[in-house]
Amino acid sequence: MSTRIHARYLIETPYPVEHAAQVMAGEQSSGTFTRLANETDALRAAHGAVVENIETLEAVGAPSLPMRADLAPQGHALFQRALVELSWPLENMGPSLPNLVSTVAGNLFELKEFSALKLLDIDLPSAFADAYPGPQFGISGTRQLTGITNGPLIGTIIKPSVGLSPAETADMVAQLIAGGIDFIKDDELQANGPHNPLRARVDAIMPIINAHAERTGKKVMYAFNISGDIDEMRAQHDYVVAAGGSCIMVAINSVGLAGIAHLRRHCEVALHGHRAGWGMLSRSPHLGMAFDAYHKLWRLAGVDHIHVNGLRNKFSEEDASVINSARACQTAMFEAPTAGYQIMPVFSSGQSAAQVADTYQALGNSDLIYCCGGGIMAHPGGISGGVASLRQAWQAAMAGIPLATYAREHQELAQAMETFSV
Structure with missing residues (x-):
């Protein structure tokens, strides 16, 4: 039985999709905008989010959401859409709903790399069922x-x-x-x-x-x-x-x-x-x-x-x-x-x-x-x-x-x- 949390997203980005997905994974786990001294390979392997899958969709000629003027690509840049699946080790947050939301639906919506981003689905380890009583009736x-x-x-x-x-x-x-x-x-x-x-x-x-x-x-x-x-x-x-x-x-x-x-x-x-x-x-x-x-x-x-x-x-x-x-x-x-x-x-x-x-x-x-x-x-x-x-x-x-x-x-x-x- 999986002990990882999985989340699937629809994204749109003017950047290479693989790069944008890695930015999501880093921002929502062990990384920041630049590599830090204490962000060791061992730490990233144990606690970093993993890009599990990318499915490229269509590209569009204009951003679906507003972008900061100094970040919006100039000329004829395309905005690529894709389905992205990320996963996290349960140990990052434990079976906590508030902290789960901070992870799968937190700062990533504001990242400069994205002109659209929507959380589509989540799959959770059974540890969440052990931690929460769920519906009574x-x-x-x-x-x-x-x-x-x-x-x-x-x-x-x-x-x-x-x-x-x-x-x-x-x-x-x-x-x-x-x-x-x-x-x-x-x-x-x-x-x-x-x-x-x-x-x-x-x-x-x-x-x-x-x-x-x-x-x-x-x-x-x-x-x-x-x-x-x-x-x-x-x-x-x-x-x-x-x-x-x-x-x-x-x-x-x-x-x-x-x-x-x-x-x-x-x-x-x-x-x-x-x-x-x-x-x-x-x-x-x-x-x-x-x-x-x-x-x-x-x-x-x-x-x-x-x-x-x-x-x-x-x-x-x-x-x-x-x-x-x-x-x-x-x-x-x-x-x-x-x-x-x-x-x-x-x-x-x-x-x-x-x-x-x-x-x-x-x-x-x-x-x-x-x-x-x-x-x-x-x-x-x-x-x-x-x-x-x-x-x-x-x-x-x-x-x-x-x-x-x-x-x-x-x-x-x-x-x-x-x-x-x-």
Whole structure:
């Protein structure tokens, strides 16, 4: 089993690719801009990053990212693109997520040799699985907590994002539960604001959820947004647990890897990861980090769910990228016996019954949370009609029945197709 850390990048450089790759390796391990006396051959052999592979791609005539004026090549210089794989010995940093990020996604983005650089993927030794607990519930545990053994969890987000009081939020929750929802989440903008404090929200919502569970045996999962400072998050987590809650939500980019890892070690319920700010890392093809690398960090830190957008979403992400992200969440990270770590992808953003068949066909399973706002609330049959339309769409898709055929005998699906299909 490998004890080295591997990372793959897309680069673009006006310099010889081999030279640029060696600069990356030196900057992110034992080297600097010039050879030092204490940088011995033995030290470099033991701790230097290794350029494992280079695959040359196309060349372009202009830099994809701005370059310092005095460094930009003059004339007709070409900017060569390539795929580069580097590796590091685990001993350089140990199994530490913060220090891993400093190594594979640190200063290298600023190096003068590059006019584009993006981290595409990472492969980690199993020592990271020994050091971090990873997801506590994941796919199977989330199903156990909700009692939903087949099909997706049908979910929604409480909107407006900001402005509702605890009582107004609870009233919306009561309507959603009556309509048959499985999962509800706070918006990422609503955590512990003065107009709707977290504890007041818990006090208003959990009696409704608990009473419904006592009557029906079904406990709706509500993801309370506890994003905040570490001590605050621990205390808010404890409050949710004491009230009988089964899920907390955190804006992962806002609280950081160390914050999530600390919370996970204390956590007793499902940890729902919202990736607000993800576009800052991912949207440019020439800079940042791809989801294949990104989600592995958060899986190790301990999230059980993570957002992946949805097909034909309201954002900029392409459908193929959405499905690739969802598949990545469901793929094992390590060899047995630590092969698990599968987490539940959360589809959201402009979703309705109209995307269900394509989602199921592309992903090939229903191990996901399917969150719809307008796709539920704006349904002609109201909340219950919206939820029913989604269940019917998934039933049809999973049975291989065209939605139009299934809609002939399922009014809610027929209404959704008429309302939301484009």
